[in-house]
Amino acid sequence: MKMNRGTSRVVILSLLSGVLVLGSLFIANHPAHAQATATAATVPTVSSVTLQVSGSAPALKTGLSEAINFSGPLVVTTTVMNDPTMGPSVVVSLDGRGVKGTGSTTGTVYINECEANLSRPFGATDAIKTTFAFFEDKPGAYLNAKTALVTLNLTYDTATMKLTKVTGSVSTL
């Protein structure tokens, strides 16, 4: 196939314009490009508070033969990331493995597997409800674990993004 210079120019111009149009479309359909390149690494604000929590799980709710009374330390660690493009968010980490349960009648000791990492929006306050498994402190008892509910109210200093106060309790669903 032979083409004269005019034809070649048309083809080249068409391809060139196609590339330009494609480029425009690509950029227009590329929402992450601007977001991603604008994102800069920031240093997270980490705070940790240990609070003593207590509460009770009635037998009616757990199916156990007695109420279980909980008490012990719950470590709440907040990691706030103030991303310049997404705004602040926080991961709330809980470690309540030090919380012990005691059978109200028999004195049976219950331990737990209370660890969690929760994604949460950041604000001046946050109310969290999460559950954990507890079970008798003896081999194999995890097979019959029961469920407890921990309720937390967190307060942040929104200027420093630090956790300033936590209150909490243990109960059941």
Place this chain on the structure above:
Amino acid sequence: MHLTRERSKLRLREFLQIGLITGALVLVMTQGLGFFAPKVHADSVPTGLPASPTCFAPNPCIQKFTQPMPRFDVLPRNAVSTLVPAPTAQANTTQQAVDPALGGGFGPIEGRPPGPIWAHQGFTLFPPQVAVEVTQEGAKINNVYNPGVPASLNSGINPATPFHPRFHPFAPDQGPLALWTFNGTLPPKLVIGRYAEPILFREHNKLPVNRAQNGGFGINSISTHEHNGHHGAENDGFTGAFFFPNQFYDYHWPIVLAGFSTINTSATDPNAGTPDDFGGKRNVAGDWHETMSTHWFHDHMFSFTSQNVYKGMAGMFNIYSAKDRGNEAINDGVNLRLPSGTAKSWANLDYDVNIMLADKAWDANGQLAFNKFDFDGFIGDRMTVNLVDNPFFEVEARKYRFRILNAAVSRFFKLALSDGSTMIQIANDGNLLPHPVPLTELDEIGIAERYDIVIDFSRYAVGSKVWMVNLTQQTNGKKPDKDLSLQEALAGSDNDPVVGKFLEFRIVRQPAVQDVSQVPDPLIPNPVLPAVTRSRTFEFGSGGSQTTTGSTSFTGPWGIKTDNQGDMLNADYGRITAGPNFGTTEQWTLKNGGGGWDHPIHIHFEEGQIIARNGSANNVPAWEKGRKDVYRLRPSGSVTIKMQFRDWGGMFMEHCHNTVHEDNAMLMRWEIDNGGSPFLRPLPTPISTPQGVTFVPPDDILPTAF
């Protein structure tokens, strides 16, 4: 063709018109018609697409829990002699005519790179004993569904009834361009394997030769990663070792315990073993602490993994061992007797259920839809379990094991039961944990992570129901918005339809036979690795840049910075980023350099142990204290792991498994360094074409690689 000078003088309007037409044609040729799909706000669900319709006249509208969840479709295990041509150590380069749409001429019948470098390592030492032969092709009806269990254990599904490729009986069948799966059918496929019984996994590419015939997304060249096999790189599904329509690729999965070449080499340790067919076991070499259980396999095509996996190219692979036998009755002091069944010597699926979670979206015609232009990631608005929409599953009042895989593109899930009762996590990423962990809410499960859990349904009355619930709201591909309380999640989310109940368990009867399964403690303690000889740091973030050009490199918003040096680099599978010495143990710190984003980072080939999160061992939760292959960084977080590199050689990858991030340049290549013997140092990069694979030297080697 002849144009006059006058006609060749284009006015601006004509210039733009031609440009638009040219651009459109190029887009359609390269991307299919999906580029022109309607766009809506990025943070709506599904990402950049209209909501998936749920009513397809004349059918009733789709309601949750109105269809059974199908078990996986168990792939046949055939004699190796059934493979024609017979498998070979080096790639079979017999020539065939190449379709003109693929460039014409002639090319090899096998797409594996040729020659000794990509020959199956250990092909003589571990000759294949089982053949699993599959195709990759467009959707069609399944007439050979094998759930591996009777209908009574598969929610009444009659396997003899043709199984349609659709997300719900009230939705249309997926067309052959919309859905691409193993064998072209649903349900997703399951490979059954056991230690010391090498599998030859032959995959035929039967996808359309025309790249534009893709239903708007996906590409017809493929590479299948066995996630996370301990075998040579030629069987790993390297992102650059892809093959084309009308070719096949032989993957040799030897299924060996890590350390087989240095530990327990005489196979005397009774814990290191594999089930036989008669209720017993036989010992194998290697470290039994490296026993693996729940794998999956999926496409890993360079820059197209998200589209192809979303399109259906994913299956699961259960590996059985002396410890994890798949028979709950055998009591020999080694078998852990996890919930499974008793009828067969091993690999009973009766009470051992594979679960694949994936959020999807579909268009007005009910065909699978995807937005490939949002590089944050993709979030769907329909929850599928084993690729059907919000199903139910019938169970007996006894213990079940569920092998849960997050096969989503960008979504994280946090799972709980609707009554808040306990699940016991027994494995993470295919590795049984040192100790079982009772949990009422699982941790957010990142993309590609696998959580094996046990649920004891004996606590429920026959006739009752309980639901699996997703607690995590996520409205974009960046990270989860928030984890909701169980009560909130049960109420649903206006912003995210995938929050809430998605799988209904119906307790239909008492167990047909006594439940003799156990969930013992300990399960599998961690292996003791040699002392760390080297540390490396990888920072994952945005603002990636590219220093190379050519077909092996890609430019995108994402990147990886290595050892705190240089730029955050875009992916280039021709670049060697790290070269750990063969046999050594290294400590790798994976850092999130991208602010509020989350990235689940996958390291191929070797399992790692997390020794610190954010710099402290105290931050490693109980369910992450085993071995893993996907490491969630969390916003601004870091994970420090240790791994030993042993037994096999070749080039492997490390990347974000938010596959949109991966595809847009958050991926790097590393390879085993043995100082040049027996492996080359560095390895040449394969350049795959339908006419054959050539090799070029690496186009970049980072200064700290070796």
